[in-house]
Amino acid sequence: MxxxxxxxxxxxxxxxxxxxxxxxxxxxxxxxxxxxEGAEWKKKAEDLTTSFRQIEAVRGNIYAADGSLLATSVPIFEVRFDAKTEALTDDIFYNEIDSLALQLSNLFKDKTASQYKRELTSARKKGSRYHLIKRNVKYTDLQKLKTFSIFRRGQYKGGFVYTQQNKRVRPFKILAERTIGYEREGIKPIGLEGAYTNYLKGVNGKRLMKKIAGGVWMPISDENDIEPLDGSDIYTTIDINLQDVAENALMTQLQQHEAGHGSVVLMEVETGNIKAIANLQRDKNGNYNESYNYALGYSTEPGSVFKLASLMAAFEDGYLSLDDIVSTGNGVIKFYGAEMKDSHEGGYGDITVQRSFEVSSNVAISKLIVKNYGNKPQEFVDRIRQFGLGEKLGVEITGEGEPLIKNPSDKSWSGITLPWMSIGYEVHLTPLQTLTFYNAVANNGKMVKPRFVTHINQRGRAIKEIKTEVLNPSICSQKTIDMAKKMLEGVVEEGTAKNLKNANFKIAGKTGTAQIANKSGGYKNEGGVTYQASFVGYFPSDKPKYSCIVVVAAPSRNVYYGNLVAGPIFKEVADKIYATSFAIHKPLAKRESSAVSKIPYAKDGYWEDLSKIYAEIGVKTTKSVKSAEWVSVKTGDRNVELYPKKMNEMLVANVVGLSVKDALFVLENQGLQVKFIGKGMVKSQSIQPGEKISKGSTIILELA
Structure with missing residues (x-):
């Protein structure tokens, strides 16, 4: 047991x-x-991991109105070497490695040929499947790489492997940068890139890929299984030349006045097309860049530019006319204990409504509005809203600032709201909203929505047209519009913006100088009061073609009035447009046809040339101008009179009537750069005769 x-x-x-x-x-x-054996088995497991991966479609282009590229996608490549590919024998590798190493060194210039040789040889010995050669390789360099020793055999015979990514670039750098915008993964899209991303992004393709060490996905073959469909192209209203003018003019003034930020918007009156939109902000280093779209998103108290809406409300309701008299007293008035002042000490005395607007009298305009709407403020608010103020414009770009037009029923409404509201306080508007209102006045009451894009193309064919949208066919009566226009013209001719007066064309507009409220609702900061200078208007005032607004915030050199800070920017933009756009020039009187003259008609020109020609054909000429080099021609029935054409060396010459040859001779001798449009003799010149010569300036001649 x-x-x-x-x-x-x-x-x-x-x-x-x-x-x-x-x-x-x-x-x-x-x-x-x-x-x-862990590393080896892990590598084998990764080698067996395959999947269909998305191939990013090439994003569509964004174009300016003239076809210039504002944003485009440039392909960049990551190049790798499969040192273990079976078809690449040792004989091929060691016979051609010296040549390949030298070619790589010459192309990228980041390593010596010996360094490249040592690196690739080591990868070969280790059996590296996807050794990194270079990231961010340009397309042109990729094409060169395809011809290099070893690599020219392709992926399976030469181990040449590459993957494509698309990099978004803006050829004009910061120009309209915030309006063009961007769309990046994990970041809220902005600008046109964000607004039209469904058109721009295209349709991604698919490709069978293998996951290698480090979690990198590499293609198994050279071909895509499903080809990506490129995105559509967006055509904007932006004029890149006018955008450049606006950006530079704004930059100059911001730097001169050490301002915090500023914006400029240029709009085509009839269509609402945004031809230029510039936004610049000073960073902590004192440099200016486009970091925020102030024109679209900056909703603040507009100040005196709102006075136009206040008076138009009273005109429309029949309470006022331009000739009515209002007393400004000593330039100070109190409403419920709150004191309001005019900028002109001592006041303006008794003045007309027209004059009160021209000099931007706070006292006069607030008195007029309180007198007529003090007992019925809702009527005033309703009329303001009828003008399209108080509602968002609804533009496609995200981030539009919220406008504020108070109602008497609001808790924040007080006894001083109406008078302060009448001069542009206790209301909020963005620069673009203010401009759209002024543009409606220029457009005889028709309010159009600001337009940034005209059409969308896919592979060269238009798939969507974006027409001008009318927000309100008539914001008020024509009588009110006419009075508003007269006031706006008066501001430039006789009022606060006389420094913008132009001999060549008339500007109409309104200056604004507003105190900027701080976070607590007051207007004083540690450094005192912060101001916002603005000017908004249109030109030419008789036949408005463009409207424009300029807003400059926090100028810090004790100059803060709208006519001095914002006005010069407006004037520079308007002058450049006038100099380059004959569409806004007044038509010239037609010259009497030479066909009715018995004597051959001649252009103005050089006296010696003309006298010889007339002598040859037996035509008598006057002899009183032999001392003059340049002459004007008056053709009679039997003779020709030659009058001296005065040429002052210090002033721009009058070359109207001269031939191109003679005009070039005169103007180039005065140190001017000459460009001309058309054929024939000189019909008009962009720099007016008698203006002081600025050496190197460009003058444009229109020929006919």
Missing amino acids: KNLKNDILKRVYLVYAFVGVFALVILAQTFNVQYV
Whole structure:
């Protein structure tokens, strides 16, 4: 019995021993697989991981109105070397590695040929499947790489592997940068890139790829399984030349006045097309850049530019006319204990409504509005809202600022709200909202929505047209519009913006100088009061073609009035447009046809040339101008009279009527750069005769 028990125990111990040994073997093998051979097995597992991966479609282009590229996608490539590809023999590799290393060194200039050789040889010995050669390779360089030794054999025979990514670039850098915008993963899209991303992004393709060490996905073949469909192209209203003018003019004034930020918007009156939109902000280093779209999103108290809406409300309701008289007293008035002042100390005395607007009298305009609407403020608010103020414009670009037009029922309405509201306080508008209102006045009451894009193309074919949208066919009566226009013209001719007066064309507009409220609602900061200078208007005033607003915030050199800070920017933009756009020039009187004259008609020109020609054909000329080099021609029935054409060396010459040859001779000798449009003799010149010569300036001649 005892022997049987011992025999059973031996067998149990033997089983335990066997199980223990087996467990130790398993543990040893597990350790070996995980820690000794782990890297190799992991690599093999990764090599077997394949999946269809998305291939990013090329994003569509964004174009300016003239076809210039504002934003485009440039392909960039990541190049790798499959050193273990079976078709690449040692004979091929070692025979051509020196040549390849030298070619890579010459192309990228980041390593010597010996460094490249050592690197690629090491990858070959290690059996690296996808050794990184270079990131961010340009398309032109990729094409060169395809011709290099070893690589020219392709992926399977030469180990040449590359993947494509698309990089978004803006050829004009910061010009309209915030309006063009961007769309990036994980960041809220802005600008036109965000607004039209569904058109721009296209449709991604698919490609079978393999996951390698480091989590990198590499293509298995050279071909895509599903080709991506490129995005559509967006055509904007932006004129890149006018955008450049606006941006530079704004930059100059901001730097001169050390201002915090500023914006300029130029709009085509009839269509609402935004031809230029510039936004600049000073950073902590004192540099200016486009970091926020102030024109679209900056909703603040507009100040005196709101006075136009206040008076138009009273005109429309029949309470006022331009000739009504209002007393400004000593230039100070109190409403419920709150004091309001005019900028002109001592006031303006008794003045007309027209004059009160021209000099921007706070006292006069607030008195007029309180007198007529003090007992019925809702009527005033309703009329303001009828003008389209108080509602968002609904433009496609995200981030439009919220306008604020208070109602008498609001908790924040007080006894001083109406008078302060009448002069542009306790209301909020963005520059673009203010401009749209002024543009409606220029457009005889028709309010159009600002337009940034005209059409969308897909592979050269228009798939969507974006027409001008009318927000309100008539914001008020024509009588009110006419009075508003007369006031706006008066501001430039006789009022606060006389410094913008122009001999060539008339500007109409309104200056604004507003105190900027701080976070607590007051207007004083540690450094005193912060101001916002503005000017908004249109030109030419008789036949408005363009409207424009300029807003400059926080000028810090004790100059903060709208006519001095914002006005010069408006004037520079308007002058440049006038100099380059004959569409806004007044038509010239037609010259009497030479067909009715018996004597051949001649252009104005050089006296010696003309006298010789007339002598040859037997036509008598007057002899009183022999001392003059340049002459004007008056053709009679039997003779020709030649009058001296005065040329002052210090002033721009009058070359109207001269031939191109003679005009070039005169103007280039005066140090001017000459460009001309059309054919024939000079019909008009962009720089008016008699203006002081600025050497190197460009003058444009229209020929006919």
